[in-house]
């Protein structure tokens with residue numbers, strides 16, 4: 001498999017893909033390893049995870065360069081991601097023992113009832129390329145801490161990073177028969193679905209997620225899906241600082257080149273402040289440094305996948321056909337690499353693909369609204385349900401909108417954020433189940449109830 005640098009279109013290296021015929025042997029090996037791993041105290045497993053975190057931070061620079069080379073993520077954002085993902089490990093360190101401890105619910109007379117949390121066994125973690133540290137850690141670190149073995153398939157666009165996870169987990173003391181990274185494309189993922197595994201934890205698109213859920217349904221094992229979104233942001237007329245709201249909205253839309261599951265994908269703005277907001281947002285977007293992702297000043301690098309250039313071009317053409325107005329950007333950049341101009345469209349409406357389909361790139365559509373109820377109806381108009389944001393100086397007014405939206409995460413005066421303290425979950429086409437928080441670790445265990453009569 002060729003690993004291509006999206007900034008230069010050059011082949012960085014070639015990796016040997018795994019032969020699907022080897023999967024049963026590797027899964028058998030993981031099954032053996034899991035038995036001993038599960039017997040270790042939580043603190044011992046956690047010790048390995050903490051050492052892994054230390055090794056990752058010690059090798060931060062090199063790992064950030066690897067991530068940037070295969071995904072085109074600007075180096076500063078690679079550094080941010082790797083450093084930021086450490087918060088999952090800190091959170092596990094503070095809480096995992098408590099979350100995995102047996103719970104006694106009744107202990108009186110001759111009634112003794114308790115719950116013990118047992119690992120699922122060997123789980124598959126099929127992952128995405130856009131934030132491989134964040135979305136990887138959300139699954140494999142929690143799964144390992146809970147006593148499972150993990151078969152990890154990184155996206156083919158983040159395979160070098162996946163191999164680094166394996167190297168440092170092994171170095172940190174996680175046995176080789178407890179974590180395995182397998183290299184291959186979607187066809188290898190397809191083979192994994194046929195194997196005898198105890199859970200499927202997937203991060204990626206709705207289309208692949210649905211396919212996975214359907215394919216493994218007959219096994220009746222846990223399936224967890226962290227999928228895409230078309231996340232709306234609404235700026236109310238009473239917002240305290242229009243310019244600041246525009247800066248935050250632009251960051252939510254354009255950070256990581258818009259390739260975030262919870263990126264701001266459509267913006268609704270009250271007509272009272274619309275023009276000022278648009279002007280501030282366009283000024284902000286035009287100030288972004290676009291270029292070589294290895295330069296620490298760069299904010300917008302190339303897209304990771306060449307195919308997305310066409311998706312964006314089509315969305316823009318469709319929007320312009322239907323009456324949108326281009327304020328900046330609009331096309332592929334005339335240079336080597338998968339670069340697309342940061343693009344802002346106004347006069348958008350719900351008939352346009354840019355307001356309906358996940359863009360996953362540096363483009364944003366803006367629509368003017370005249371009331372909270374109009375904004376609410378437009379925000380609801382999607383099959384996705386990952387996040388939604390409202391900017392306003394009035395918390396009650398903002399919550400009145402947010403409470404009516406069928407989303408896993410609601411933001412007031414912020415957007416595009418994930419915290420290990422609270423569950424990360426999508427509704428409708430954005431997914432099933434939750435990672436992070438206590439719920440995120442409970443996803444990797446099954447309760448066993450004991451009724452004991454002394």
Ligand code: NDP
Pocket residue numbers: 126127128129130131135153154155156157184185186187188189190191193203204205206207208209211212226227228229260261262358360386426430431
């Ligand atoms: P894909 O669905 O294309 O791929 C995700 C993973 O599935 C990859 O490892 C891919 O392998 C693998 N895969 C592809 N086909 C199959 C198959 N038939 N069977 C099993 N596995 C398969 O998603 P992307 O990689 O393009 O990721 C982007 C998407 O992920 C966006 O929609 C984004 O919103 C979403 N996402 C959601 C997050 C969340 O937390 N809700 C977080 C991050 C991203 P390969 O890449 O090698 O083809």
